[in-house]
Amino acid sequence: MTAREAVSVVVLLALVVLVLWAMRAGWNHRRRRTEGLVGELPPVPADLGGALAGPFDAVYVSTTRAGDWLDRVVAQDLGVRSQARVSVHESGVLVARSGTRDVFIPAAALRGVGNAPGIAGKVVGNDGLVVLTWRPVPTDDRGLDTGLRPKHAADGPALVAAATALINRTSLTEPDGTAADGRTNDGTKEKS
Known part of the structure; x- marks a missing residue:
């Protein structure tokens, strides 16, 4: 190997190390920036209650x-x-x-469920992902979207239906039949 080739190899290796370091630094910066959005993840309760659907094999x-x-x-x-x-x-x-650690989304934190063609890390098209919208931190009005790719196509609608039923069940918390957002039992808005 000539001196010129050796210098080229050293420069190339230095560039690779620099790129890897920059990627790691960017990931750590994003982690620090997003810590306030999540707080501590809700713990998985010892008693989950009755199963409404699943388990479904999926990719988080x-x-x-x-x-x-x-x-x-x-x-x-x-x-x-x-x-x-x-x-x-x-x-x-x-x-x-x-x-890695499990993610538990309490029924009271779940705000919505639907389908999407993609989320950071995966684009599948045709609304192939199930997206759960939830608020882990009560002071964050925006919340989070968690994307799941069911292994079997038939599992997606079943997961959406079960999560929707859970949202509807937990939104009816007031004794007069109205939810915190003003919906009545039939889903219409209460007049003010």
């Missing part, structure tokens, strides 16, 4: 700020893509992930 894709499918949240390992088993219970939605 990522969690983003609600309404911004590219603003990935990495605090509390929410940026780690993993295989998962998703189940809906009376107390909330459990995303049991392989290789």
Whole structure:
């Protein structure tokens, strides 16, 4: 190897190390920036209550700020893509992930569920992802979107239906039949 080739190899290796360092620094910066959005993840309760649906095999894709499918949240390992088993219970939605901590979304924190063609880390098209919108921190009005890719196509609608039923069940908390958002039992808005 000539001196010129040796210098080229050293420069190339230095560039690779620099790029890897920059990627790691960027990930750590994003983690620090998103810690306030998450706080401590809700613990998985000892008694989840009755199972409403699942478990479904899925891929936990990522969690983003609600309404911004590219603003990935990495605090509390929410940026780690993993295989998962998703189940809906009376107390909330459990995303049991392989290789990292589980995500439990309490029924009271769940704000919405639907389908999307993509979220940070995965674009599948045709609304192939199930997205759960929730608020882990009560002071954050915006909340988070958690994207899941069910392994079997038929599991997506079943997961959406079960999470929607859970939201409807927990929103009817007032004795007069109105929810905190002013909806009545039939889903219409109460007149003011």
